[in-house]
Amino acid sequence: MRHRVVRVALTAVLVALVLLAVPLALAIRSSLYADQRDALERAALNGAVRVTPDFATGDPVELPAPPRGGSLGLYDPRLYLREGSGPASGDAAVRGALGATVSRGSSGGELVEAVPVSHAERVIGVVRASSPVQDVRNRVFAGWAALAGACAVALTVAVLVARRQARALAAPLENLSHHCRAVAAGDLSARAASSAVAEVDQVARTHNEMLDHLTELLRHARGFSANASHQLRTPLTGLQLTLEAGLGRDDTCLRPALEEALTATRRLHGTVEQVLRLSAAPGLNRPPAPDRSVGQVLHETERHWHGLFARDGRRLERSSRDVPDDVRVPGGPVSEILGVLLDNARAHGRGTVRLTVRDLDDALAFDVSDEGAAGSDAGRLFERGHSGGAGAGIGLALARDLAVCLGGRLFLARPDPTTFTLLVPVLPDP
Template sequence: MDFSPLRRQLLVTIAGIAAVTIVLFALPLGLVVQRLYHNEAITDLERDATLVAAVTPDDLRNRPRPVRQPAGLRPGETVGIYQAGGRLLAGDGPPASAVAARAMDGRLHEAEEGGDLAVAAPIRSGQGVAMTARVSMPDINVAKRVERAWLAMGGLATLVLLLAVGLARRQAGRLAFPLEQLTRSAQALGEGDFSVRARHSGIREADTAGLALEATGRRLGRILDRERTFSADVSHQLRTPLTGLLLGLEAALERPGADHSAALRTALDRGRRLEGLIDDLLRLARDTGPERGPLDVAGLLADLRENWHGPLAAEGRPLTVEAGEPLPEVAAAAPAVRQILDVLVDNAARHGRGRVTVEASAIGGTLAIDVADEGTGPLDAETIFERRGTGGDGHGIGLALARSLAEAEGGRLALRGSAPTVFTLLLPGSEG
């Protein structure tokens, strides 16, 4: 299996720690086991040597005869009786034994002699210690026991190491997988896919990073959608005033005896209105506009009359702007309401017929602004506000923008009638 660098590093680190731990634990344990088996063998030999010394007659030196071996001796043990100087008197063993000679001092002694592990015990008589009993066993017996114990510990250590490697591999995958997911999600986000979703891994830090990346993707997607929408909205909203400005300048250039100064002043005024329109759209798109305050309805209607009277009159269509009294006080962003009314009047100029009427009135505590024309074409109140671009019947961007702005101000924009066409903007009055 091909491991990624992170998985490989985690696997090697965890498995390495497990291996070092096993070695540090197994080596001292092996030495302890070796010492334990050696001491156990010495203890058994001391017991057997003492038992042999206890049952050996003290006159054996004067009447040599076979050594009596008591019951209970371990198989493979060699028993010999030695006299002063460590010379073999009876039984089995080397002709001379240093450990047997040392036991003449009346104490137990142990030593390794000729590949054997030997213990000598004094045989006491009325005249003191005249003989010693030597019991030995091949040292290879103890070595075999130690070897078997080491092999068992080695097998256990290997099993533990294999389990540790398996667990390390699993843990490395568990730790690396969410980071690999984050990497793929970040790459997808960089390629423009803002629909990244965090997968729960059970690792708090990775899950937190995944949720943060998911939130960032959603936020970037909203920003991009808003910027795209803003581009379409700007194009739609600027088209009519920019066309009017260009037509005015072209007419002044082509008409003989035209007052160019007046045409330039008119173009300058229209350019300033365009600048204000762009600023309003930027503030609305980035949500950095002024805080909502009392709405100057009369001022908005006056600006609307000034901006649209000329273009509509040029097409032979009158404009009527009326305001009933008293009007409720409304807290709303003036740029948003101005854009909504411009969209509705522009829609009436483009797609409607006859007189255009704008009327503000009070309905309970709500401000209602009706924009009507004398068109009688059938309109679908459910689909007319859908954003469909600039194709089709032409109702696509402006009305969708107007409705979204109205909802952002806590109001509502609705088609109230289609014969004649009447759009109504409802804005709730200020509390208290």
Template sequence: MRRRLIQSTLAVVLVVIAVFGVSLVVVESRTISSSAQERVELEAARLASIVDSRLLGAGTVDADVLRGQVARGRYAVIRIPGQRPIEVGDKPRGGVIRGEATGEEGEQVVVEEPRSAVTREVGRTLVIIALVALLAVVAAVLLAVRQANRLASPLTDLAETAERLGSGDPRPRHKRYGVPELDRVADVLDASAERIARMLTAERRLAADASHQLRTPLTALSMRLEEITLTDDPDTVKEEATIALSQVERLTDVVQRLLTNSRDPRNGSAVTFDLDEVIQQQIAEWRPAYRSAGRAIVCSGKRHLHAVGTPGAVAQVLAALIENSLMHGGGTVALRTRVTGNQAVVEVADEGPGVPADLGARIFERTISGHNSTGIGLAVARDLAEADGGRLELLQAKPAVFGLFLSRTPPPGKTPAGEPTVR
């Protein structure tokens, strides 16, 4: 591209020099020739005037008198009636420029100048024009190189930016070049880089959330299948298989919920559901894990509460809190239900050391954990609660008490699924 820009600029300059230079040479040559002819004619008229003044004054006219009046390099012939022609200077050879004049006494004056003098002057003019043209070409080349670099370098940068985007590096460069068209391309590439970065972040977040959220139901399902393999009692097998099927359904719901939440966290399909059923389901799933750890999980508080939300999402939030208490807490874990205003509250408390003071305000941030865990569980739980119009809070740090707040009535103008519309 640089070579093409330089070549095109140089071609334009050469064409301009050729057109205007030739015209200038022709005009200057004619001007110099006309000026030389005019000088010679003026010289002849001046000599005729001198001869007239000498003749009228009864003076003599000879070569010695006129020699000082003729310019050097010129040849003059004065013809006075009744006298021999008077010659002043050396007669030039070759081409000449001739000027003639006639005086009042009838004398004729002829002045000649070698055409070579005009040729030399034209040559000097041509040299000057050629030097000016050469300077113009040099200036054009320098300007073309500068302009080519100004245009080609940004294009190279933009190509590198596009290549980085294609190789998976979505960092925007925020570099501009002072050329509106190139800056527009840079704006589009930076905007694309930011969109790609958001998409990659969302994909990584989905992968992290999925791996974390699927781990618990898969572990519970594995435990149920192990129970089936260790017993020969058909009733036990049937009971465990039924629980395993319910866990498979929950696993499917987890996957669907993750996919829906990754597209738009506000797409919750809220229904009015029995909060006791979700709590008892979680206690039944987690009791074997707590029993294996030598701990207990219990439920207390107000019974037969109904809340508005997505049962699968609420189950995932409670599972995250219960698993958090199993991993980082201690003693008995208690799920307590109560009512405050128009909200149903599920508290999950344990008897462990609680949340460190330096993590209290950041406990729901991703990657924040005090025990080398992923730090994803509580962040995902908070997002799920907020997607259903609820909220998840740390009510007490030591011992840790988390509270899940759920609305008991649907938002105005919206009837949740499962509720009949009153007409």
């Protein structure tokens, strides 16, 4: 930002200097030339006053001193130099003055002024004054040099002022950027300081107010996570212990039901762990380590959902395309996401549901498809609170967040037939 402020200031100053200096330089040149011609005309008039009518009969004339570096001469009507200095024969300016008018011009690198001398309504002579053009040019160049120096001083002052103003404007923004980086790094106690710039102060106040609200929201969220962790984990752990104790009894009639209830309880415990982990620090958690093979995840998922689809008169098919069963993935989050997708296919889809795993070298693609269509609201499927049926509209949003925590991605691959794809990066097994 500092360089931009300096560039803008310099551009403005340069434009102003050009708009002012060019006309002023032309005015200096015109003024110096006009002053020199006026001085020559005054010298010629001063010499013409000293010419008497006896000049025509041969009476000598005493002319004043010529201009510095120039010449002053008296010419008769035959263009001969009679007194003073100058060319021996009159030039164009002298011939022009014989018409009873003041004549001016340039000849041989000189500025020339010629004034007629009249008597009895007749021109009896011409006084010619001249000076070198180079003298005027030297004064013009000196004036231009002074103007250039003034422009250089103005430009230097503008650079110094612009750099100072750039520092004054950029320092509060740099301070605000520093605090934003600190907040992005996790320090929610960082607050932007006030400055002398009202607009930046307004942004800083808004930034601090936003941090206050975010800190309060995070405090409530962490409090909720702690409360939910205590209130959910403790009853689930007690329920698991009770079911495990029931399995220790020799009651063959209740054993299948207890095993199924224990499996559901463990799955619920895993779901609670994933949700609490996701809500504890969204976006800051590291991806969980791979702990289960792909074959184990597919087997557990099929075993849980096959009966549910069978009760609805539908089929669940799974396949893996050249994917080794020993490739390991984070089992809990992947199972939870697949569960959400299969539940969504059961509630909103129709026909046969297919769970397919594809090997993409550095990632695995889990495809969940059915024979239904996503409909016109396909673009809003992952919006929290949006549901195509009687659901709460949380499942797909939760699955997408879990996929992000895995370092992967969940998206709708095809709306018709409905196909969701979960991309899970495959990390090398240490």
